[in-house]
Amino acid sequence: MSEQIRTQAGSLRKRHWPSFGVQVAIGMATGLGLGLLVRAAGAESGAVQGLARTLETIGAIYIQLLKVLVGPLVFGAIVASIAALREVADAARLAWRTLAWFAITSMIAVTIGLALGLLLEPGARTTVAASAAAAPGTVGSWLDFLKGLIPANFLGLSAATKQAGETLSTSLSFNVLQIIVLAITVGAAAVRVGEAAEPFLRFNASFLAITRRILRWVIRLAPIGTAGLIGDAVARYGWESLAALGWFAAAVYIGLLLVLLVVYPALLAINGLSPLRFFRISWPAIQLGFVSRSSVGTLPVTETVVERLGVPRSYAAFAVPLGSTTKMDGCAAIYPAIAALFVAQYYGIPLGLGDLVLIALVSVLGSAATAGLTGAVVMLTLTLSTLGLPLEGAGLLLAIDPILDMGRTAVNVAGQALVPTIVARRAGLLEDDGAPALEVNEVL
Numbered sequence: 001m002s003e004q005i006r007t008q009a010g011s012l013r014k015r016h017w018p019s020f021g022v023q024v025a026i027g028m029a030t031g032l033g034l035g036l037l038v039r040a041a042g043a044e045s046g047a048v049q050g051l052a053r054t055l056e057t058i059g060a061i062y063i064q065l066l067k068v069l070v071g072p073l074v075f076g077a078i079v080a081s082i083a084a085l086r087e088v089a090d091a092a093r094l095a096w097r098t099l100a101w102f103a104i105t106s107m108i109a110v111t112i113g114l115a116l117g118l119l120l121e122p123g124a125r126t127t128v129a130a131s132a133a134a135a136p137g138t139v140g141s142w143l144d145f146l147k148g149l150i151p152a153n154f155l156g157l158s159a160a161t162k163q164a165g166e167t168l169s170t171s172l173s174f175n176v177l178q179i180i181v182l183a184i185t186v187g188a189a190a191v192r193v194g195e196a197a198e199p200f201l202r203f204n205a206s207f208l209a210i211t212r213r214i215l216r217w218v219i220r221l222a223p224i225g226t227a228g229l230i231g232d233a234v235a236r237y238g239w240e241s242l243a244a245l246g247w248f249a250a251a252v253y254i255g256l257l258l259v260l261l262v263v264y265p266a267l268l269a270i271n272g273l274s275p276l277r278f279f280r281i282s283w284p285a286i287q288l289g290f291v292s293r294s295s296v297g298t299l300p301v302t303e304t305v306v307e308r309l310g311v312p313r314s315y316a317a318f319a320v321p322l323g324s325t326t327k328m329d330g331c332a333a334i335y336p337a338i339a340a341l342f343v344a345q346y347y348g349i350p351l352g353l354g355d356l357v358l359i360a361l362v363s364v365l366g367s368a369a370t371a372g373l374t375g376a377v378v379m380l381t382l383t384l385s386t387l388g389l390p391l392e393g394a395g396l397l398l399a400i401d402p403i404l405d406m407g408r409t410a411v412n413v414a415g416q417a418l419v420p421t422i423v424a425r426r427a428g429l430l431e432d433d434g435a436p437a438l439e440v441n442e443v444l
Contacts, residue, residue, distance in 0.1 A: 020222075020284070024291050027223035028230050031055070035234025055231035062225025065218045066297040069211060073296060075183045076208035077321035082187030083201050084317040091318075094427060098319050101419045102327050103364050105267070109259050109329040109411075110363040113337030114356055116255050122248035122338065123345025126396075151178040180325055212300045219288065219297065226291045233402045245400050248342050255334040256407045264418050271422050281308050282417045289413030293405045295324045298413050306417050310431040311424045319423070323416035328379075330408030330415075333363045336383040343384060343393030355387055362386050 018026070034055060041048040085091040190197035265275035279286075285302040292298055303320040307313055340359050344351050362383050380394050424430040 021287055023223040024226055024287065027226040028291070031227035031230030031232075032234060034227070035231040038231070038235035052232075052235050055228050055235060058224060058228025059232045060228075062218075062221060062228060063293075065221070065225075066215075066292065066294050069215050069218065070294075070296050071179055072207070072211045073215060073299060074179050074321070074325060075186075076204055076211055077299060077317075077324075078180060078183035079187040079190065079201075079204050080208055081318035081321045082184065082191060083204075084314045086191060087314040090427075094315060094423065095318070097423050097427065098322065098419060101423055102323070105263075105415055105419065106327075106329055106333045106364045107360060108263055109255075109333035109415075110337045110360045112258050112263070113255050113334040113363075114341065114359065116251045117338040117341030117345075120247055120251045120254075121341075121345055122245075122251045123342040123347075125247040126245055126342070126346065151182050215297065215300060219292070219301070222288065222291050229293075229402060245397065248338065248397065249400055249404060251338050251342075252335060252404050253407055255338060256330055256411045259329055259334065260411050260414055264414060267418065267422060271425050273421065273425055278309065278418070278421065281305050282414060285417060286410050286414050290406045290410040293402070293409045295328070295409060295412045295416065298409075299324045302413055302416055306420050309417070309421050311420045312429050312431065315424060315429060316420055319420035320416060323419060327416045327419060328408075328412050330411035331405075332379045334411070335404065335408055336363055336380050339380050339394075339397055340383045340387060340389060342397070343389050344387075346393060346396065347390055349389060351387070358387060359383060 034051060038048055038052045038055070085095070190201055264278075268275045268278050282302075282305045285298055285305045288301050289295060289298045295302075299321060302324065303316055306316045306320055311319075337359050341351070343349075363379075380397070381391055384391055384394060421430070
């Protein structure tokens with residue numbers, strides 16, 4: 001009887017509430033409308049200023065909720081993924097194949113980015129003013145990247161102090177690179193210890209399950225968070241910034257669409273997989289990546305759709321968490337390639353063949369610098385500093401970064417689902433059980 005009541009309650013919820021995708025679309029439309037209202041009304045009205053602050057606050061809170069879960073989620077997921085490899089035959093070879101396919105798809109993506117940057121020349125066609133150039137507050141360099149791999153403390157915490165007038169404020173944040181190193185070390189040690197580590201691994205599994213449940217609650221807020229993020233971006237920058245960087249935005253999105261709708265389907269077809277089935281099943285994760293702008297925040301949904309595609313849970317538990325922090329075809333391949341060419345063209349700095357090869361190598365090797373978080377400023381400045389290009393050029397692009405980041409993250413998530421599927425297929429592990437597609441509501 002109780003089961004019947006629960007079924008009826010579930011049916012009522014489905015009947016009265018639109019699907020998650022529709023909710024997100026409503027949130028995007030609402031945010032767009034409110035942002036345009038703020039732009040049209042100007043800054044004179046106190047009510048308009050209050051609306052602008054409200055949109056900014058809602059978007060900031062949603063991103064903050066995602067960020068606070070990044071540290072425990074990454075640590076727990078990677079430790080669990082290493083432990084899960086014990087159940088996979090020939091685990092070492094499978095891990096190397098996964099990394100190899102990460103590199104292959106990233107190289108294809110960065111090649112497309114370079115080709116579009118050279119063909120469309122967005123830096124030469126832009127109308128953005130030079131006054132918009134400013135070095136970003138977060139700058140990536142190879143030295144910082146290498147130093148960042150060494151944990152400063154066991155929690156991977158870092159502190160930053162800012163001064164506003166006479167007020168000093170200190171904030172703590174997770175260094176995701178250090179958390180990854182710590183998690184790999186702890187996971188490998190736990191596997192080597194053997195039976196004595198089983199209580200710890202069981203605790204980690206319980207901790208990870210709790211963290212994922214909290215994350216799913218946060219994900220349910222995505223329609224509201226999306227309204228705030230979109231509304232704040234439109235209110236803050238308007239269409240003027242997008243128009244001034246129109247060729248750059250077009251080049252980035254053309255590259256993203258080519259990878260998502262041409263390269264990925266081709267790789268699936270070459271490996272005997274159905275592109276239509278892949279996108280039908282993986283769409284909830286891609287959609288959520290688009291609105292959340294966080295590969296790590298999308299991790300539970302991505303792992304679920306990968307398993308639904310037929311990838312064994314033991315291997316998916318390794319490949320998907322690893323991919324969510326290091327597999328970034330959008331943020332670390334297409335975007336920095338086009339952005340580096342944009343900056344060079346804007347400042348009239350010629351780049352030779354060696355520079356283009358260097359961009360490709362930086363993109364493939366430096367993907368971990370993006371660490372699955374929103375934005376790609378660290379990866380962009382890492383590329384610019386490696387090439388000796390002006391870091392101020394990154395400031396030219398920040399105005400439309402949230403708009404680009406949505407598409408970049410969607411492609412990131414699609415790639416994070418694609419590689420485990422292909423590797424499992426080539427290794428003969430894929431369980432093609434004909435599982436149907438699912439809504440994000442079912443995952444949450």
